Amino acid sequence: MTDYYIPEAPDTRTWVIHPEIKNDQDRREPVAALAEAVALAEALPGLDIVGSEVVRLPKRHPGMLFGTGKIEELKQRLKSNETELVLIDGHLSPVQQRNLEKEWKVKILDRTGLILEIFGDRAATREGVLQVEMAALNYQRGRLVRAWTHLERQRGGLGFVGGPGETQIEADRRAIDEQLVRLRRQLDKVVKTRALHRASRAKVPFPIVALVGYTNAGKSTLFNRLTGAEVMAKDMLFATLDPTMRRVVLPTGDEVILSDTVGFISDLPTELVAAFRATLEEVLDADLVLHVRDIGHPQTAEQAREVESILSSLGLPEDTPQIEVWNKIDALEPEGREASLERAARTENVSAVSAITGEGMDALLTEVSRALGGAKHAEDLVVPFAAGRKRAWLFEQGLVEADVPTEDGHRMTVRWSATQKARFDRL
Structure with a gap:
């Protein structure tokens, strides 16, 4: 042959x-x-x-x-x-x-x-693909450009730029609308499944820590450094689209779930803010948000404002604690690096790090523990016999200092943080 x-x-x-x-x-x-x-x-x-x-x-x-x-x-x-x-x-x-x-x-x-084309090329999860396709269809509906044949293609991307079928100039609007209806049905199923997963995660007694930031701020590199995972991390805009979650052990021994999310960008298309809302709900559910900044970028302040604006428009609760992570200090000139380190040390809820070299990681994790209520206190409580799962969890977490059976249940003395107590109450 x-x-x-x-x-x-x-x-x-x-x-x-x-x-x-x-x-x-x-x-x-x-x-x-x-x-x-x-x-x-x-x-x-x-x-x-x-x-x-x-x-x-x-x-x-x-x-x-x-x-x-x-x-x-x-x-x-x-x-x-x-x-x-x-x-x-x-x-x-x-x-x-x-x-x-x-x-x-x-x-x-x-x-x-x-x-939209970049998102179409990068989306990896079923939900991400569906959301991009819907956003692209809504965007293209009124345009005399290739409008929907990209949905039949095998390769990634949306095909606005080239590929088979590019000579088709006018899409049949009715076909687009029918396709939108089909996509909405599929997305509804995926979103329901995701909601179930989120509900089951809520029962897992670990705080959720979400990484957010302007695209290319180094979130995925930081995620990889903290978790040992191998999330795609390139010096490229929108290297990560779909959220990835991993477990991280803090210096206190407490465990958290770290979530990496899509990077934000100025003038983010409204179609995509809406389309990726479900993906970004990981951030809305977070116990702590780490706002990662490329501190050496000439527009770092403007980028930070853009991120804060998008978080606000998404409806992030105002009482969600946040830590600014000034990343890429390794790329700064010695003078600028020292100035940034000093300023970060003087500023509350700020950590200066290098996700590439690992500098500042221990201090960041300590700050995360503090922000999550890392200070522990002793408390006496009675756990009914019927709440065996709660009692088992207290032992699993190593929080129990005393456990005495009584007529009403187990009288226990536990030493825990405010976050662990909140997790216990949600079980």
Whole structure:
């Protein structure tokens, strides 16, 4: 049998544009915003970034976003660089997208479409895949782009960028709606199963500690360092999408469940905030949130505000304790590193660490134990004979100092933390 060599398709030649619009309320620092947009593009396989630029605009033009002169100037630049795909780092209306594609004779993708494509390429769990597909369908419903045939493909990703079927321009809306109904039914089943798993975990008497942070802040590297797991950890935006949970033993001997979650990003598409709400519910159920920051990033303060804003919009209870984890101190210059360490030491609920070298890990775990009510106190209680499971759990946790049977049940003296007491009450 003869083996035929099938050459791989060349990467799509891609140009990245960040439109900086004067007096835009959501305006971000343009150079940093463009760098992030390029990093987003690099996170998607199959793209060859041949150029990138900031385009300054006095206002949005409703038909094409850019003015006539800028349209022509960019057209020549794209043509001379043989560009096949243009990524606009911002929101495009369906009309603007169609008009730009017609004018420039290239495929156009806005920020929402790109992030959806990355999520589609990375989603691993059944729930994640379903949520991405639903978000993509809702996004594409009003657009004259490939709208739903990607659901039949075998490889990851959503196919906005290329692949079979890309010549199909107009999707049948009724087919999209029928597919959405089918996906909702499937997702309802998955969400119910997840809720059952979450309910069963709630009975497990271990606190949940959730890692959150801006994408590429180093959450997965930190997760791997603390748990010894092998979660995908790359210097890449959105390296982790689906939450992963592992057990960690604190210096006090207490155990916690550590949860790694999807990274947040500025201008996160509303479609995805809604679509991934169930995934992010892991954070809402957490006993403690570790907000991981890349402390050396030039926009670290802005990124932190974005994370806090998204947590607030998700409905994170205000009384959920949080610790800021200033990560990547190993990447700082010696002077900046010392300053960050000193500032972290003076600031409450802040730990400076390096997930790469392991520096600061013991101090972080001690801080986690403290935040979870690590200080233990003795307490006398009577456990009824019928509550055998509760009594067994107290012994399993090594909390029992005395156990005397009485007519009403077991009179016990236990030494525990506030968190362990709360877990006991939930059993």
